[in-house]
């Protein structure tokens with residue numbers, strides 16, 4: 001088996017997602033160690049113009065362009081990636097642990113008979129062996145997993161797991177033509193867009209999350225205001241989303257999104273496992289809760305035991321003052 005690594009580039013609304021640049025940076029670091037090639041696979045409709053953005057990171061940009069790939073579909077995208085992995089034989093295929101990644105990669109794994117490690121947060125190569133960091137049991141244990149050296153491996157990583165550093169390569173652009181035939185049993189009816197002007201929750205560097213302790217949807221206004229000051233994104237617990245206080249696209253947790261921001265501020269969030277398992281890799285966690293025994297404090301780097309309706313206005317004032325001072 002070769003030593004090349006393939007990165008699946010994910011696009012959203014005509015742009016390459018930030019998480020793909022993280023994977024390209026990490027992939028380049030690994031292939032530098034292995035003295036091998038990094039391949040990027042970009043699938044979509046009219047995506048050739050995006051190749052320039054990723055050429056500095058790797059040796060080859062493989063483009064699969066066509067109207068049939070306009071929107072993500074499991075059938076055409078799995079066909080395309082299967083073709084690429086068979087033709088170029090990378091030993092490792094990496095992608096993001098996003099909604100698309102969670103749908104696509106298990107299918108590809110079954111097609112090509114690979115080993116699959118999902119939702120990882122780190123990777124190293126020690127003495128030629130892959131060591132993959134993966135939180136388990138809702139983040140209570142960090143495991144290091146090593147696939148068999150004979151296996152082809154597919155790994156998905158949580159967004160925000162790696163930093164981005166632009167390289168100075170000039171990757172060769174290769175266009176591949178694949179005759180992917182969409183499964184006639186399904187067709188796309190329409191796509192309902194969420195509030196697309198917001199930063200993607202999974203890619204946000206700063207998140208301020210409201211739980212049931214916020215008491216009322218109106219009270220999320222102060223979270224939005226604080227988010228505006230620090231350039232954060234507002235998230236929510238499932239209790240909040242189930243109460244229709246916030247849209248589902250804001251939900252963090254097992255049945256929502258997995259996040260790994262630089263800063264997570266939980267306001268009136270109890271810290272139930274179904275929530276914390278999807279934010280436990282945040283770099284810094286601040287919890288505001290009036291119950292000193294709230295589970296969220298077990299994950300917090302900084303904890304404030306107080307009524308959030310006292311804390312949030314004071315926090316907003318301080319942040320505004322700090323911003324003015326520059």
Ligand SMILES: Cc1cc2nc3c(=O)[nH]c(=O)nc-3n(C[C@H](O)[C@H](O)[C@H](O)COP(=O)(O)OP(=O)(O)OC[C@H]3O[C@@H](n4cnc5c(N)ncnc54)[C@H](O)[C@@H]3O)c2cc1C
Nearest residue numbers: 211212213237238239253254255256268270274275290308
């Ligand atoms: C299969 C399954 C999937 C699930 N998926 C998810 C998921 O994706 N995401 C998710 O979040 N949950 C999920 N849950 C639900 C999860 O188990 C919890 O019920 C939920 O996270 C609780 O939300 P909460 O912390 O906002 O509310 P609560 O548990 O009600 O906590 C509210 C907190 O606010 C504090 N509080 C109240 N008033 C104030 C105040 N004035 N000032 C300061 N603090 C205050 C309280 O002390 C309390 O700790 C799932 C559950 C199941 C069974």
